[in-house]
Amino acid sequence: MEIMDENTNSIRSVKVKIQYDNIPSYCRKCKLQGHMEDECRILHPELKKTTSNPEEETQQNQQRRMRNGKCVGSRK
Numbered sequence: 001m002e003i004m005d006e007n008t009n010s011i012r013s014v015k016v017k018i019q020y021d022n023i024p025s026y027c028r029k030c031k032l033q034g035h036m037e038d039e040c041r042i043l044h045p046e047l048k049k050t051t052s053n054p055e056e057e058t059q060q061n062q063q064r065r066m067r068n069g070k071c072v073g074s075r076k
């Protein structure tokens, strides 16, 4: 992005992270708002794996395992 500096009359090239604040995320594949095509799980099925926190999943699995263990343990 080029920015005109009024003080020095020079054009500075500035890298600006483009934000889509004024553009609502819209998926043309699903014809739905709420997510971009980049985030579309139908277009990118592999996103399902990356979006879900693997640590959280393992914690849930651990809790489930603990619960099962308790069930088995209480049955003397």
Ligand SMILES: [Zn+2]
Pocket (backbone or CB within 6 Å): 027, 028, 029, 030, 031, 035, 036, 037, 039, 040, 041, 042, 043
């Ligand atoms: Zn979509």
